[in-house]
Amino acid sequence: MNDFSKIWERFIANNRSKYSLYIFLILFIISLFSEFISNDKPLVLNIDNQLYYPIIKSYTEEEFGGHFETEPDYKGYFMSEKISEQNNWAIFPLNPHSYQSINLNKSTPNPASPSTTNYLGTDDRGRDVLARLLYGFRLSVIFALALTIIGIIIGIFFGAIQGYFAGRTDLYLQRFIEIWGSMPELYLLIIFSSLFEPSIGLLIILLSLFGWMSLSDYVRAEFLKGRNMDYVIAARTLGLSDTKIILKHILPNSMVSIITFLPFRISGAILILTSLDFLGLGVPPDTPSLGELLSQGKENIEAWWLSLSTFLVLVGTLMLLIFIGEGFRESLDTRLK
Numbered sequence: 164m165n166d167f168s169k170i171w172e173r174f175i176a177n178n179r180s181k182y183s184l185y186i187f188l189i190l191f192i193i194s195l196f197s198e199f200i201s202n203d204k205p206l207v208l209n210i211d212n213q214l215y216y217p218i219i220k221s222y223t224e225e226e227f228g229g230h231f232e233t234e235p236d237y238k239g240y241f242m243s244e245k246i247s248e249q250n251n252w253a254i255f256p257l258n259p260h261s262y263q264s265i266n267l268n269k270s271t272p273n274p275a276s277p278s279t280t281n282y283l284g285t286d287d288r289g290r291d292v293l294a295r296l297l298y299g300f301r302l303s304v305i306f307a308l309a310l311t312i313i314g315i316i317i318g319i320f321f322g323a324i325q326g327y328f329a330g331r332t333d334l335y336l337q338r339f340i341e342i343w344g345s346m347p348e349l350y351l352l353i354i355f356s357s358l359f360e361p362s363i364g365l366l367i368i369l370l371s372l373f374g375w376m377s378l379s380d381y382v383r384a385e386f387l388k389g390r391n392m393d394y395v396i397a398a399r400t401l402g403l404s405d406t407k408i409i410l411k412h413i414l415p416n417s418m419v420s421i422i423t424f425l426p427f428r429i430s431g432a433i434l435i436l437t438s439l440d441f442l443g444l445g446v447p448p449d450t451p452s453l454g455e456l457l458s459q460g461k462e463n464i465e466a467w468w469l470s471l472s473t474f475l476v477l478v479g480t481l482m483l484l485i486f487i488g489e490g491f492r493e494s495l496d497t498r499l500k
Contacts, residue, residue, distance in 0.1 A: 173494035180490020187483040194301035201258035201294040204237055208253045210245060218256075238264075258282065260291035262298040262451040274459070274466040284468040286459050292468060296476055298451035303480070306363060307432035313371040314428065315421060318378030323409050325379070326386020333383070340376055348373050352444055361447050370435065378424065385417035419495045426488030430481045437477060453477055 175181045198218060199206065208215040210227055217237060224235040227245055235242050238259070246253045260266070260281065266289050269275050277284040283292040321340070325333040352369055359365055389395060390413065398408050439445035440454025448455070453473055460470030 170494045174490050177490045177493060180486050180493075183483045183486035183490070187480070187487065190300070190480075191304050194297055194304070197294075197297045197301055200256055201260060201262070201291070201297050202256045203259060203261045203264040205253040205255050208237070208246070210251050212250065258291065258293055258297075260294045262294045263290060263449060264294075265289040266291065274463055274469060276466075277468055283472050284466070286456065286469060287463055287466075292456070292472060295451040295456060296453070296472060299453045299456065300476055300480065302363070302446070302451060303433045303436055303453055304429075306367065306436050307429045309367055310370055310374060310432040310435075311425065311428045313367065314374040314378060315425075317371065317375035319382050319414070319421070321375065322379035322382025323386055323414065326383040326388075327390050327405065327409055327413065329387060329390065333387075340379065344373070344376050346373075352439065356444050361445065363446055363450075366436070366439070366445060370432075374428075374432075378421070378428070381420040381424070382417060385420060386413055389413040389416060423488070423492045423495055426484045426491065430484040430488075433477075433480060433484075 193200065202218055204217040206216070206218050208217055215222060215226075221234050223229075223233060224231040224241070227235060227242065229235060229241055237246075237253070245251060266275075266281060266285055269280075269285065269289065273285050273289045274287045275281065275285045275289070281291050281293070283296065286292055286295065321336060325336050348370075355365065355369055386409075395408060395412055398412055403412075436445055436452075437454040437457065440452040441458050442454075443458070445454060446452050453476065456469055456473040457477075460466065460473060463469060
């Protein structure tokens with residue numbers, strides 16, 4: 164605990180890394196509540212002195228006096244007239260657009276430039292860019308965290324086995340990793356994208372099969388160095404099992420490389436998802452994605468708001484993660500005062 168507190172003290176002493184961490188956490192926490200910030204459904208709806216919460220619960224148009232059994236368009240003609248009646252009211256989110264809602268009332272062709280209705284304009288289908296950026300940022304970070312956690316678990320497992328047991332175990336696993344790493348990852352993604360319906364789960368599974376190898380090398384090196392330390396030899400002499408020695412003695416002292424590379428692995432995963440979406444090999448087309456917005460910006464050069472806003476969000480996110488990673492690396496380096 165004392166070591167962790169010292170590491171944290173050294174980290175927060177670096178203002179650039181400290182504020183980068185705070186800004187990133189604030190943005191990520193805000194994005195977790197995207198449905199309450201950007202949505203085409205009201206937060207609270209009062210019809211005939213009865214309160215409804217469409218953002219939490221789905222209602223049918225019949226419940227509001229309509230004719231259809233489907234959920235109404237709360238910004239359409241029927242609901243707009245209903246809300247405008249006396250004593251009826253509705254509270255919409257700050258940005259009254261969802262990532263998939265289309266603005267049908269625009270007088271200009273899509274993609275439309277920023278306006279008071281769509282703060283960052285619309286894409287080529289009339290969808291709100293701000294909403295797609297907000298939801299796309301959340302999706303990218305969650306995807307990167309999931310991919311990073313899975314990669315860390317697999318990388319630690321293989322790296323620990325190689326480094327601790329060494330010998331033939333290390334030799335065989337190293338040859339396996341070399342063969343596995345030589346497989347064409349991009350071609351496999353193209354093949355599986357044609358065989359299966361694109362989804363976030365499929366991407367995480369496929370990328371997790373290859374994303375752990377770079378980390379396992381660092382863990383392997385730490386375990387090869389730690390297996391011959393005096394405290395490990397003493398623990399082995401006292402009869403501790405290999406599992407306890409790995410988990411309680413060597414692994415905690417090998418976490419420096421894992422923590423140091425954690426922000427960089429997250430930023431790399433965000434870039435991978437963005438690149439695949441840009442190429443059309445990532446998430447389904449209707450899913451909000453930074454890469455898909457960049458692709459639209461390439462196809463619509465005159466729509467500068469598509470490329471510029473996505474570029475700023477992507478670069479800003481990567482810069483924050485890089486500054487955080489540099490702060491952790493410096494705080495874990497005992498040679499730096």
